[in-house]
Amino acid sequence: MNKTISKRLGNLLSVKSLVTLTLTIVFAYMAVAQTISQDFMTVYAVVIAFYFGTQSQPAQEKTENGNGNS
Numbered sequence: 001m002n003k004t005i006s007k008r009l010g011n012l013l014s015v016k017s018l019v020t021l022t023l024t025i026v027f028a029y030m031a032v033a034q035t036i037s038q039d040f041m042t043v044y045a046v047v048i049a050f051y052f053g054t055q056s057q058p059a060q061e062k063t064e065n066g067n068g069n070s
Contacts, residue, residue, distance in 0.1 A: 020051045 011017065027044050030036045 016051060016054070020047060023047055 023044055027036070027040070030040065
């Protein structure tokens with residue numbers, strides 16, 4: 001169980017996760033301040049799509065190979 005927690009924390013601290021978390025915090029701040037620009041929305045949408053696309057890809061491959069136990 002400790003290995004699972006440490007692995008997840010390690011994954012959370014990866015560069016793409018840090019970038020995604022930082023952009024999400026900035027997005028939340030800008031939404032509250034009502035200063036979101038169209039350019040930022042475009043960049044944010046691309047980063048979020050990339051992040052969740054790469055996260056779901058390994059899970060999808062496991063499911064297609066019959067190894068996934070969701």
